[in-house]
Amino acid sequence: MIATSINLNTAVRTIADEKPFSLLGDLRGTIGAMVGVIRIHNDRPAGSWERHLKGDELLVVLDGRFTMTVRSNNGTLEDHNLSAGDALLIPQGYSHSAQLHSPHIDILFVTPREGNEEWTEPQV
Numbered sequence: 001m002i003a004t005s006i007n008l009n010t011a012v013r014t015i016a017d018e019k020p021f022s023l024l025g026d027l028r029g030t031i032g033a034m035v036g037v038i039r040i041h042n043d044r045p046a047g048s049w050e051r052h053l054k055g056d057e058l059l060v061v062l063d064g065r066f067t068m069t070v071r072s073n074n075g076t077l078e079d080h081n082l083s084a085g086d087a088l089l090i091p092q093g094y095s096h097s098a099q100l101h102s103p104h105i106d107i108l109f110v111t112p113r114e115g116n117e118e119w120t121e122p123q124v
Contacts, residue, residue, distance in 0.1 A: 003070040003096075004089040005080040008060065025089045029055020032113050037062070040107065042100040047121040051095040054115030059088045064105030071095040 004025050011022045027033075031054045049071075059068075065083040072078070072094055080088055090096055092112075098105070 002072040002076060002078045002094060003068075003080060003091065005082060006087040006089070007085055008087055009085045024087065027056045027058055027089065027110065028092060029112050031055060031115070034109070034111050034113050036109055038107050038109060039104050040098065040100070041104045042102070044098075044100075045120050047097070047123050048118070049095050049097045049121055050116065050118045051093060052090075052112045052116050053093055055112035056092050057090045057096075057112070058110040059090070060108040061086045061088075062106040062108055064100065064102040066098045066100045066102070066105050069097045069099070071097075 006024050011024060015022050033055060059082075061082050061084050063084050065081075068080045068082060068088055068090075070078045070080065070090055072091075082088060
């Protein structure tokens with residue numbers, strides 16, 4: 001697995017009585033991060049990609065449905081079907097592209113402040 005997707009409702013329901021939290025993963029990075037919310041509409045150009053060279057990215061889906069394709073550094077592709085209540089932890093340096101299945105998606109994000117790249121690739 002090259003990225004980690006998590007259903008937050010399931011994670012909360014499975015918290016054991018003797019341990020008041022569920023560790024979902026580790027967020028790694030070399031610089032500070034931005035925390036915010038974003039609404040992405042289903043009008044972005046096909047083939048839009050981004051990556052974060054200075055740290056992992058955490059996305060929490062608040063509304064909408066989409067498939068996030070994550071590409072590892074060796075080119076391996078992995079699709080994550082996500083909707084409200086899911087979270088996705090994308091490793092540092094891995095490219096990712098979203099294909100929306102709803103008019104928009106609302107996301108809570110934790111993203112490195114620097115080293116972020118965006119580009120568009122031609123569709124094949």
